[in-house]
Amino acid sequence: xxxxxxxxxxxxxxxxxxxxxxxxxxxxLSTGDMLRSAITQGTQLGLKAKTFMDQGLLVPDEVVIGxxxxxVQQVDCKNGFILDGFPRTxxxxxxxxxxxxxxxxxxxxxxxxxxxxxxxxxxxxGRRTCPxxxxxxxxxxxxxxxxxxxxxxxxxxVQRADxxxxxxxxxxxxxxxxxAPLVDFYRKEGRLICLDAAQSANxxxxxxxxxxxx
Ligand code: AMP
Numbered sequence: 001x002x003x004x005x006x007x008x009x010x011x012x013x014x015x016x017x018x019x020x021x022x023x024x025x026x027x028x029l030s031t032g033d034m035l036r037s038a039i040t041q042g043t044q045l046g047l048k049a050k051t052f053m054d055q056g057l058l059v060p061d062e063v064v065i066g067x068x069x070x071x072v073q074q075v076d077c078k079n080g081f082i083l084d085g086f087p088r089t090x091x092x093x094x095x096x097x098x099x100x101x102x103x104x105x106x107x108x109x110x111x112x113x114x115x116x117x118x119x120x121x122x123x124x125x126g127r128r129t130c131p132x133x134x135x136x137x138x139x140x141x142x143x144x145x146x147x148x149x150x151x152x153x154x155x156x157x158v159q160r161a162d163x164x165x166x167x168x169x170x171x172x173x174x175x176x177x178x179x180a181p182l183v184d185f186y187r188k189e190g191r192l193i194c195l196d197a198a199q200s201a202n203x204x205x206x207x208x209x210x211x212x213x214x
Contacts, residue, residue: 001026001080001212002105004087006182007113008175009168010120010127011197015136016113016204017084027076030084031064033134034071054161056170058088058178065095072099080108088179093186110186111208113197117172124168128157 001024005013014030021028035053038046045067049059068086071077087093100107126139130150137144137157144150148157162171186192193211195204 001108002083002100003080003108004083004110004186005113006110006179006186007197008115008117008120008179009171010124011113011115012123012201012204013111013113013197014084015201016208017082019201019205020208021082026079027081028084029068029071029077029081029086031059031067031086031088032084034067035059035064054167056162056167056174058174061089061091061095064088065092068096069099072103072105087182090181090185093182107191109193109211110189110191111211112183112186112192112194113204114194115197119198120172121165121168124163124171125165127163128159130155131158 005017007013014032017028017030020026035046035049039050040046045063049063052059064086072081087096123138126141128137128139128148129135130153132155133150133153135150135152144157150157161167183192195207197204
């Protein structure tokens with residue numbers, strides 16, 4: 001099964017992709033995670049990507065297309081995968097189509113995570129993450145047991161540079177301009193399923209599962 005989870009930052013697509021990937025044993029391909037890992041490793045690609053990411057801008061298409069194109073050719077992707085945060089522009093979606101064709105694979109479903117902008121701002125600005133194990137918290141809705149300490153591994157939590165209010169606002173604007181047109185792109189292809197992403201994570205997971213078995 002090849003799935004795309006499409007939605008604005010903070011809509012919960014990463015949480016759902018991670019969860020579904022573990023349950024179904026489908027690799028979870030997140031371009032955001034790949035880029036953050038390149039930054040941590042201090043690679044050339046990471047250095048280049050960081051300047052865009054810290055400002056809430058998209059990394060150039062050719063960089064992320066290159067990353068995904070290498071990843072989908074790996075053996076663990078041959079029975080399917082979940083794309084989270086890719087594609088984010090029409091040229092990326094077109095490149096994905098070409099890639100899948102070349103590998104004789106086909107896209108099964110595209111889930112659009114729908115949610116109000118005010119809720120996204122609250123979710124993103126209150127988000128705290130563990131730089132070591134990746135666990136996520138929220139200052140109001142999912143606080144850690146001890147202030148700013150990860151419950152799982154005891155590391156100090158951080159606020160991602162791109163979760164600061166001015167950067168969040170830019171990311172949402174970029175989403176509307178560059179990524180939102182993909183909803184119509186995939187609707188026209190007849191692959192789109194819309195989800196109410198303002199529900200609890202468990203309720204969204206149930207809706208996703210139902211749509212997958214329908
Ligand atoms: P995410 O973790 O998916 O919210 O991604 C964090 C940041 O990584 C984004 O704000 C972009 O700067 C960059 N990024 C991730 N995926 C892409 C993509 N497909 N195209 C361009 N930039 C991306």
